[in-house]
Amino acid sequence: MLLKVGKYLLMFLFASLCSSGFSQVDNQKITLEDVFKKRTFSSRGVYGMQPMMDGRYFSQVKNDSLNVYDYATGDYVQTIVTSAELIPAGDTTPVPISSYEFSENEARILFTAEEEAIYRHSTKAYYYIYDIETGKLVPLSSGEKQRLATFSPDGNKVAFVRDNNIFIRDLGSGIWDPGNTGGQGDDTNRDPVFTSEMQITTDGRFNEIINGATDWVYEEEFGFTKAFFWSSDSRKIAYYRFDENRVKEYKLEYYGDIYPEVYTYKYPKAGEDNSLIAIKIYNLETGETVPVDIGEETDIYIPRIKWTMNPNSLALYRMNRHQNKLELMLADAVNGASTVILTENNPWYIDITDDWTFLKDGKSVLLTSEKDGYSHLYLYTLNGNLVRQLTSGNWEVTALYGVDEENGLVYFQSDKSSPLNREVNVVDIDGDHLKTLSVKEGYNRAQFNSDYSYYINNWSDINTPPVIALNNSDGEEVRLLQDNEKLRDKMTEYDFAKVEFFAFTTDDGMALNGWMLKPADFDRDKKYPVLFTIYGGPGSQTVANRWGAASSWNQLMAQHGIIVVSVDNRGTGARGQEFKKCTYLELGKFETLDQIEAAKYLGSLPYVDKNRIGMWGWSFGGYLTLSCLTKGADYFSMGVAVAPVTNWKYYDNIYTERFMRTPRENDKGYEDNSPVNHAEKLKGKILIIHGMADDNVHAQNTYDMITALVAADKQFDLQVYPNSNHGIYSGRNTTWHNYSRMTKFILDNL
Numbered sequence: 136m137l138l139k140v141g142k143y144l145l146m147f148l149f150a151s152l153c154s155s156g157f158s159q160v161d162n163q164k165i166t167l168e169d170v171f172k173k174r175t176f177s178s179r180g181v182y183g184m185q186p187m188m189d190g191r192y193f194s195q196v197k198n199d200s201l202n203v204y205d206y207a208t209g210d211y212v213q214t215i216v217t218s219a220e221l222i223p224a225g226d227t228t229p230v231p232i233s234s235y236e237f238s239e240n241e242a243r244i245l246f247t248a249e250e251e252a253i254y255r256h257s258t259k260a261y262y263y264i265y266d267i268e269t270g271k272l273v274p275l276s277s278g279e280k281q282r283l284a285t286f287s288p289d290g291n292k293v294a295f296v297r298d299n300n301i302f303i304r305d306l307g308s309g310i311w312d313p314g315n316t317g318g319q320g321d322d323t324n325r326d327p328v329f330t331s332e333m334q335i336t337t338d339g340r341f342n343e344i345i346n347g348a349t350d351w352v353y354e355e356e357f358g359f360t361k362a363f364f365w366s367s368d369s370r371k372i373a374y375y376r377f378d379e380n381r382v383k384e385y386k387l388e389y390y391g392d393i394y395p396e397v398y399t400y401k402y403p404k405a406g407e408d409n410s411l412i413a414i415k416i417y418n419l420e421t422g423e424t425v426p427v428d429i430g431e432e433t434d435i436y437i438p439r440i441k442w443t444m445n446p447n448s449l450a451l452y453r454m455n456r457h458q459n460k461l462e463l464m465l466a467d468a469v470n471g472a473s474t475v476i477l478t479e480n481n482p483w484y485i486d487i488t489d490d491w492t493f494l495k496d497g498k499s500v501l502l503t504s505e506k507d508g509y510s511h512l513y514l515y516t517l518n519g520n521l522v523r524q525l526t527s528g529n530w531e532v533t534a535l536y537g538v539d540e541e542n543g544l545v546y547f548q549s550d551k552s553s554p555l556n557r558e559v560n561v562v563d564i565d566g567d568h569l570k571t572l573s574v575k576e577g578y579n580r581a582q583f584n585s586d587y588s589y590y591i592n593n594w595s596d597i598n599t600p601p602v603i604a605l606n607n608s609d610g611e612e613v614r615l616l617q618d619n620e621k622l623r624d625k626m627t628e629y630d631f632a633k634v635e636f637f638a639f640t641t642d643d644g645m646a647l648n649g650w651m652l653k654p655a656d657f658d659r660d661k662k663y664p665v666l667f668t669i670y671g672g673p674g675s676q677t678v679a680n681r682w683g684a685a686s687s688w689n690q691l692m693a694q695h696g697i698i699v700v701s702v703d704n705r706g707t708g709a710r711g712q713e714f715k716k717c718t719y720l721e722l723g724k725f726e727t728l729d730q731i732e733a734a735k736y737l738g739s740l741p742y743v744d745k746n747r748i749g750m751w752g753w754s755f756g757g758y759l760t761l762s763c764l765t766k767g768a769d770y771f772s773m774g775v776a777v778a779p780v781t782n783w784k785y786y787d788n789i790y791t792e793r794f795m796r797t798p799r800e801n802d803k804g805y806e807d808n809s810p811v812n813h814a815e816k817l818k819g820k821i822l823i824i825h826g827m828a829d830d831n832v833h834a835q836n837t838y839d840m841i842t843a844l845v846a847a848d849k850q851f852d853l854q855v856y857p858n859s860n861h862g863i864y865s866g867r868n869t870t871w872h873n874y875s876r877m878t879k880f881i882l883d884n885l
């Protein structure tokens with residue numbers, strides 16, 4: 136997906152370098168080096184507190200040791216393993232201790248070494264298995280790097296992906312391979328054997344067949360990479376099989392040698408063919424692979440699968456190509472037969488989340504839906520009958536934390552008090568006694584332990600860096616973990632100005648929210664230029680009462696006499712699905728109109744110079760910047776568009792068609808809302824920046840925009856970064872260079 140607030144918004148890549156409000160004193164001024172090299176304003180977090188299964192303790196890496204600590208007191212309990220104990224046989228260098236995963240019974244640990252990125256979420260690495268009782272460390276597998284290594288629930292096996300195939304490593308007496316054929320059952324000339332490592336698929340091939348991992352577009356748009364799942368009895372693995380053969384290829388060039396290296400991968404653009412999807416279940420005891428019946432229609436999506444509490448029952452979400460019909464299915468693991476138990480239709484589209492939980496009673500599923508206009512919690516039987524709606528109102532459940540079934544409680548995050556805030560809430564499973572646990576207004580995020588007796592609460596507001604505390608299940612603070620006091624002192628020392636929220640109503644009656652950062656020495660009798668910092672994409676939110684909404688780079692702009700603002704247009708989140716989905720079939724139209732309305736409103740203020748209003752954004756924000764600088768040329772005098780989409784036909788099909796349908800169905804919507812078709816309207820100064828190896832928003836977008844601007848005889852500035860992807864950070868000094876370039880362009884032209 137295009138980068139989104141809350142997960143992976145690169146517009147806020149430096150969200151930890153954020154602002155707080157304090158009165159002005161005659162102290163130091165912010166420099167670009169402070170922000171991007173010295174990281175003077177980085178906030179401190181609390182990382183690596185991994186809950187242990189008993190609920191009382193957590194593990195954490197400290198001083199090259201993996202240790203256990205008590206939740207309530209923070210006291211050290213014991214050391215599980217030290218770095219010095221993690222040296223593989225025949226080697227002298229220890230395996231890194233930072234990245235690890237316990238088996239469910241906490242008898243073994245998987246450690247990760249030499250991890251390298253594939254795409255945005257996917258990686259490959261070498262894995263090592265450490266047995267806590269024996270103290271032995273062994274590699275998961277020999278040969279090339281592996282992917283997605285995962286313990287079986289009983290802790291005796293590890294499944295992983297390599298070369299687009301699934302393997303199982305047995306940590307006990309071995310796996311029975313009936314045909315010794317990788318579980319395919321198509322080679323009768325080989326004898327059955329016990330093996331410590333078994334290959335259960337054999338047809339995987341790059342750019343053709345993927346088993347157990349996702350293709351590019353599923354990874355990017357449905358947000359997961361591990362596409363295999365153990366059953367609760369450790370006897371079966373359900374997995375995706377992607378047939379990419381009909382998906383068209385895209386080529387990226389990497390420079391630095393005599394001849395560029397060409398990387399080719401499958402990327403389905405709007406209206407183009409997707410992979411053919413199959414869901415299969417492999418039985419470790421019989422060696423048989425059972426295909427799951429997902430229907431005769433092949434032009435569909437299976438955005439999620441999950442085992443129920445019954446190890447013979449697999450749940451699947453099936454979605455049509457238009458993404459406005461979602462079916463919850465149950466499949467029999469023995470014969471693959473499936474039944475649709477629940478169907479949801481939507482006039483626009485349905486967002487996929489991980490907010491679905493099968494309860495231990497084996498009869499119920501808790502999930503979220505927007506069917507009443509806002510995202511809320513619903514409890515269904517596994518026959519598809521609605522038991523009850525647990526939450527309701529003109530507010531949204533923004534995350535499901537989990538269910539304490541022993542006490543009948545559901546923990547979740549919401550924006551109940553305001554779209555700008557987030558609270559931690561709890562409600563009885565019967566839908567009664569909804570309670571807010573968090574007490575401070577602002578943004579609250581929770582991480583619960585395994586039995587829901589404690590949670591770590593991360594609180595901030597737009598002017599205060601994170602305060603992180605351990606709370607009990609009643610919301611009472613047990614102990615403070617981090618308050619970022621030193622950073623607050625730094626912000627006072629460097630004259631950080633205070634961010635303010637504002638709201639206004641557009642000419643057509645739409646109320647919009649924004650935040651404004653004025654110079655610390657603001658004078659109402661002066662006229663100031665304005666810089667919009669925006670994203671604006673579907674379901675996103677830049678106007679939020681949280682640390683990171685305004686960065687220290689924004690403070691730098693304010694110290695140069697610029698008012699910095701951000702406005703959430705129609706299409707953004709936390710205000711119900713009508714506000715979010717009204718952009719359907721016209722992606723970018725209302726978003727642009729709302730930003731133009733914001734510029735008109737700000738230009739009417741007595742302290743704003745309406746002739747010096749600029750905008751910058753990344754990804755969808757880059758797209759919106761180009762749209763505003765062309766369609767809104769009378770109101771915006773300058774823009775910086777980073778990694779922008781310029782033609783919606785060039786972006787991937789799952790994302791684009793969710794909001795626009797296909798180009799064949801909606802040609803006018805595509806043409807009218809693609810900046811490449813409005814280049815002749817440009818009046819202001821524009822800088823376009825793109826990574827030449829962007830696998831997400833292809834540089835093709837920028838190249839075609841250049842062609843259109845040249846044809847329209849429009850001058851522009853351009854910055855490209857060879858070998859950089861969508862984040863533009865590959866290579867030495869790249870991030871610094873990029874922000875230096877943007878800063879100079881803004882200060883020179885605004």
